[in-house]
Amino acid sequence: GENVEQHPSTLSVQEGDSAVIKCTYSDSASNYFPWYKQELGKGPQLIIDIRSNVGEKKDQRIAVTLNKTAKHFSLHITETQPEDSAVYFCAAGDQGGKLIFGQGTELSVKP
Amino acid sequence: DVKVTQSSRYLVKRTGEKVFLECVQDMDHENMFWYRQDPGLGLRLIYFSYDVKMKEKGDIPEGYSVSREKKERFSLILESASTNQTSMYLCASKIGGASTEAFFGQGTRLTVV
Numbered sequence: 285g286e287n288v289e290q291h292p293s294t295l296s297v298q299e300g301d302s303a304v305i306k307c308t309y310s311d312s313a314s315n316y317f318p319w320y321k322q323e324l325g326k327g328p329q330l331i332i333d334i335r336s337n338v339g340e341k342k343d344q345r346i347a348v349t350l351n352k353t354a355k356h357f358s359l360h361i362t363e364t365q366p367e368d369s370a371v372y373f374c375a376a377g378d379q380g381g382k383l384i385f386g387q388g389t390e391l392s393v394k395p
Numbered sequence: 396d397v398k399v400t401q402s403s404r405y406l407v408k409r410t411g412e413k414v415f416l417e418c419v420q421d422m423d424h425e426n427m428f429w430y431r432q433d434p435g436l437g438l439r440l441i442y443f444s445y446d447v448k449m450k451e452k453g454d455i456p457e458g459y460s461v462s463r464e465k466k467e468r469f470s471l472i473l474e475s476a477s478t479n480q481t482s483m484y485l486c487a488s489k490i491g492g493a494s495t496e497a498f499f500g501q502g503t504r505l506t507v508v
Contacts, residue, residue, distance in 0.1 A: 293435065316494040327399070327485055327499030328438070335494055373438060379493045381426045381445055384454075387437035 286311040288376050290386025298394055303361045305389045307374035310355070316377035317350060317357045321370045322388075328373055332359070364393045398422075401486050401500035408507050414473040416503050418486030424498075425491030427469035429453075429461065432483040432502070441484075444469055445491060476507045 287310040297303050309317075315336040320328035334341045334348045334357065341348050345364075350357040361368055374386040402417035420427065425446050430438040430453075440453030442461040450461050458480060462470045469488075473480055483504050489497040 290437065318496070320499075325501070327487075327501050329499070330496045333494070333496070375438075377493055381489065381492050381495070382440070382443050382451070382453075383428065383487075383497055384440060385430070385438035387435060 286314070286376065286378070286382075286384045288374060288384050288386040290374050290389060292389060293387060294390045294392070296392045296394065297364050299364060299366060301364055303364055303368070303391055303393075305359045305372055305374070305391075306356065307358070307376075307386050308354075308356050309376040309384075311376065311378060311384075312355075313378050314376035315379060317348070318375050318377070318383070319346075319348060319359050320373045320375065320385075322373065323370050331372075361391075364391075366393050366395050369393045399486055399488050399498050399500040401484075401503050403503050404501065406503055406505045408473075408476050408505065410477060410507055412473075412476045412507075414476050414505070414507075416471040416473075416484055416486075416505070418469045418471070418488075418500055419467055420469075420488035420498070421467065422488065422498070423466065424488040425466070426489045426495075426497075427463065428487040428497065429459075429469065429471045430485045430487065431455065432485055438485065441471065478507050481505060481507045 318333035322328040429441040486500040487497040
């Protein structure tokens with residue numbers, strides 16, 4: 285079946301540094317790639333997404349890139365802050381609306 | 396604001412019990428999901444419902460069933476709870492079709508003893 289691999293599982297950075305999380309997907313029919321942030325005790329919330337007809341999207345300190353040929357997509361967070369500490373999930377969606385998630389990355393930003 | 400409400404935050408059940416986890420959304424969304432979250436394994440899809448009375452198995456449907464009789468409500472059923480079903484269960488909903496944001500409930504932490 286469809287599979288989404290996410291790396292790394294944990295990431296620790298100093299405040300102000302950049303953080304990069306990478307995902308690969310297996311289903312060529314996937315055409316929607318959202319990223320979710322989960323804070324302690326809460327459900328995941330969408331932070332940014334990209335569609336298959338776009339290579340890159342940016343929203344303030346967050347950017348996502350997509351390489352459809354290689355089936356890779358990545359989340360980039362610049363100028364990290366302690367409040368960025370959370371678990372981040374990538375996902376791949378198909379035309380029918382189904383969403384398959386990666387394993388998650390626990391990001392820790394040290395002041 | 397979209398609201399996805401899961402009936403319980405914490406639940407403790409005994410092995411062999413039939414367990415119902417309820418999820419209700421208030422935005423008339425067509426798609427609803429049940430995921431299971433375990434450390435190191437991320438969010439694994441149990442079942443997906445793309446509309447009322449329509450369902451599709453996810454990656455780990457064994458030991459679970461679902462019911463969607465009304466658009467706003469999606470129930471996850473553990474026919475005979477086992478200790479390996481101890482986990483965090485997350486419900487989500489979204490507008491039907493591709494490229495739409497999924498909204499999650501706060502989760503139900505189920506412990507089977």
